[in-house]
Amino acid sequence: MNWFLELDYALFKAINGLAGLNALLDATMKGLCNDHFVPFTMGFLLVLFALTGKDRREDADRIKGTVEVFMTILVSSLLLHLVTSFIHRPRPFVEHEVRLLFYRPTDWSFPSNPATATFSFYFAVRTYQRGFSRLFLVLAAAMSISRVFCGVHYPGDVLAGIALAALSAWAVRKLDFLGKPFYRILDYLVDRARSRTLARE
Amino acid sequence: METFHEDVAGTVLFCFLACLGSLVLAVQAKGWHGLCPYGGRLRVNLSRALAAALFISAYALYFSDPQHRNVRNIEGFMSLVSLVMGALLALVFLALSASISEEVRRWLVRARYSKLSGGTSQTGLSRLVVEGAGEIMLRGSWSVDAEGLLVILEPVPAARRLAHVLASCLPSNKDLAMILPLPRFPSKRNGDGISDDFREKFATLIDAAIERVGVVPPRSRLLIVGHAFRFLLMSPDALRGLLEKWRPERIVLLAPPLENPSLGSLADSLVSNTPKDLLQAFPGTGGLPISRFRRLIRAWIIAFLLVFPPALFLPWIFRARWWFVSGPSGAAVVSFWLAYHVRDPFREGESKDSSMARTIPTDSFFEHLRSVPSCRCIMVIAADDLGGFHRSSNTVPNELENIELVEEPRLLRGKMSTWPSLPARLERWLWG
Numbered sequence: 007m008n009w010f011l012e013l014d015y016a017l018f019k020a021i022n023g024l025a026g027l028n029a030l031l032d033a034t035m036k037g038l039c040n041d042h043f044v045p046f047t048m049g050f051l052l053v054l055f056a057l058t059g060k061d062r063r064e065d066a067d068r069i070k071g072t073v074e075v076f077m078t079i080l081v082s083s084l085l086l087h088l089v090t091s092f093i094h095r096p097r098p099f100v101e102h103e104v105r106l107l108f109y110r111p112t113d114w115s116f117p118s119n120p121a122t123a124t125f126s127f128y129f130a131v132r133t134y135q136r137g138f139s140r141l142f143l144v145l146a147a148a149m150s151i152s153r154v155f156c157g158v159h160y161p162g163d164v165l166a167g168i169a170l171a172a173l174s175a176w177a178v179r180k181l182d183f184l185g186k187p188f189y190r191i192l193d194y195l196v197d198r199a200r201s202r203t204l205a206r207e
Numbered sequence: 208m209e210t211f212h213e214d215v216a217g218t219v220l221f222c223f224l225a226c227l228g229s230l231v232l233a234v235q236a237k238g239w240h241g242l243c244p245y246g247g248r249l250r251v252n253l254s255r256a257l258a259a260a261l262f263i264s265a266y267a268l269y270f271s272d273p274q275h276r277n278v279r280n281i282e283g284f285m286s287l288v289s290l291v292m293g294a295l296l297a298l299v300f301l302a303l304s305a306s307i308s309e310e311v312r313r314w315l316v317r318a319r320y321s322k323l324s325g326g327t328s329q330t331g332l333s334r335l336v337v338e339g340a341g342e343i344m345l346r347g348s349w350s351v352d353a354e355g356l357l358v359i360l361e362p363v364p365a366a367r368r369l370a371h372v373l374a375s376c377l378p379s380n381k382d383l384a385m386i387l388p389l390p391r392f393p394s395k396r397n398g399d400g401i402s403d404d405f406r407e408k409f410a411t412l413i414d415a416a417i418e419r420v421g422v423v424p425p426r427s428r429l430l431i432v433g434h435a436f437r438f439l440l441m442s443p444d445a446l447r448g449l450l451e452k453w454r455p456e457r458i459v460l461l462a463p464p465l466e467n468p469s470l471g472s473l474a475d476s477l478v479s480n481t482p483k484d485l486l487q488a489f490p491g492t493g494g495l496p497i498s499r500f501r502r503l504i505r506a507w508i509i510a511f512l513l514v515f516p517p518a519l520f521l522p523w524i525f526r527a528r529w530w531f532v533s534g535p536s537g538a539a540v541v542s543f544w545l546a547y548h549v550r551d552p553f554r555e556g557e558s559k560d561s562s563m564a565r566t567i568p569t570d571s572f573f574e575h576l577r578s579v580p581s582c583r584c585i586m587v588i589a590a591d592d593l594g595g596f597h598r599s600s601n602t603v604p605n606e607l608e609n610i611e612l613v614e615e616p617r618l619l620r621g622k623m624s625t626w627p628s629l630p631a632r633l634e635r636w637l638w639g
Contacts, residue, residue, distance in 0.1 A: 046225070051229070065472075076287075196473050
């Protein structure tokens with residue numbers, strides 16, 4: 007286990023060591039590291055994703071994908087709380103001298119909460135729209151790197167977050183009954199609300 | 208103790224503005240003119256500029272506050288709630304702005320046409336009410352030498368507005384008769400969505416109009432507006448009577464629906480109808496089949512009452528932040544999930560609609576049209592149907608050479624009266 011922690015710290019030092027060398031890079035990373043910037047941007051993109059299918063079939067797929075994003079976030083959050091109740095890894099700035107560009111979060115470091123949440127978007131959407139999911143991947147990766155760069159997470163925390171997100175997305179897809187009530191109703195409302203309606207100006 | 212700077216209102220505002228930007232882009236991408244925030248037709252550049260302005264102002268407003276940059280703000284759950292609330296508010300705002308701006312445009316159009324017709328709202332139409340069937344509006348002498356036009360309007364209350372616009376904008380030297388069927392959708396439905404009673408009433412109304420006109424001039428024209436074409440197809444007696452007795456020299460099918468609206472989606476109807484139009488039409492036509500969901504709703508209420516106390520209590524004893532929001536909303540979601548699995552409304556299978564044809568069978572109309580050999584027919588296809596029309600090229604039989612197809616991508620069935628080119632185009636199609 008020690009070799010992993012040493013490797014993790016060495017990687018952390020290499021990435022965090024770049025902080026403070028370039029003001030523009032620091033500002034960019036601080037922006038990406040923000041608790042709300044990337045997650046909300048992904049949320050707004052999700053609204054766009056949900057509504058821009060090319061035909062009825064793709065519309066239905068995208069509704070399902072959007073519901074799966076929410077379900078994946080829910081499941082991954084539950085798993086994350088489960089893990090943090092057993093593994094208590096302090097933040098890097100508690101144990102080491104780091105170049106901290108962010109406020110000092112008080113919760114446990116392992117696994118990374120932002121990485122889990124943002125990669126949940128990527129893994130849930132990936133099945134339905136590869137193109138759109140790449141956008142989520144870029145944003146999720148950028149936020150994860152920035153968290154290490156700013157000194158609030160180890161790379162191992164991020165990797166664990168990614169693993170949790172992937173596991174949750176897989177479980178949600180396999181356990182179809184978790185999201186079915188929501189996407190079936192949404193799909194029905196969108197597809198059938200017009201039924202029998204004759205609306206004119 | 209960790210310090211939080213919790214600005215829920217600011218976060219909801221941020222989400223509202225940015226989601227509005229996303230919705231404007233989605234509306235543009237889908238071509239939902241009915242949700243056009245500035246009314247009328249969607250304009251690509253204007254929509255993109257509006258969306259960009261909304262995104263920029265959302266991010267600038269939110270992140271210009273130092274308390275939103277490097278300070279701990281609301282946590283995950285409330286962020287999710289803010290996003291959902293912002294998206295819902297944006298949707299409501301977009302629906303309101305689309306409806307209001309379109310109403311303003313319609314009011315302006317009415318004022319303009321009223322000015323054209325001598326500053327009054329009178330269009331010289333006399334009304335004849337046919338009890339239980341609808342009404343007939345007439346203008347002119349209807350002599351043998353006259354050039355008469357019979358207009359069959361859609362069976363919706365708002366068609367009256369289009370009738371007045373047509374009466375104002377069509378040449379005053381042409382005689383005009385307009386049929387406005389009553390918007391009656393009896394509860395007993397057939398596969399095509401209308402009852403036998405409606406068919407009979409429709410035929411009665413057409414007979415009454417022909418009788419009232421008296422002598423049908425030989426150079427008469429027939430204009431069938433929007434969904435009236437569908438109702439004619441579903442009422443063969445009315446259609447036969449119309450073509451045999453009226454024997455028009457020219458028929459213009461203005462924006463006939465080519466895809467079965469009973470199988471369409473809400474998105475389809477948003478191509479040209481504003482949310483206000485849809486809400487007005489919804490109750491009169493039966494709306495959503497609530498009976499299908501009655502058992503689910505009942506189960507949801509019971510499950511909610513059972514789940515609510517623990518859902519409120521658990522976050523409270525764990526001292527979760529915003530427990531009074533997370534508790535009830537969590538209870539609502541979990542109880543719905545439980546209720547769905549107990550009372551699945553789709554377990555009994557989908558309705559019989561799957562056996563219905565997606566396209567409207569127009570063949571019968573063209574079959575009847577053979578009885579008027581000298582008649583020229585122009586079918587003007589609106590933006591609402593162009594996509595479907597291109598997908599299925601068999602809508603109009605090719606052997607009928609006298610059918611002229613006009614694709615009019617600027618014409619929207621739900622926004623016909625505010626289309627500035629309508630008077631000139633109608634004159635060309637009818638008498639040109």
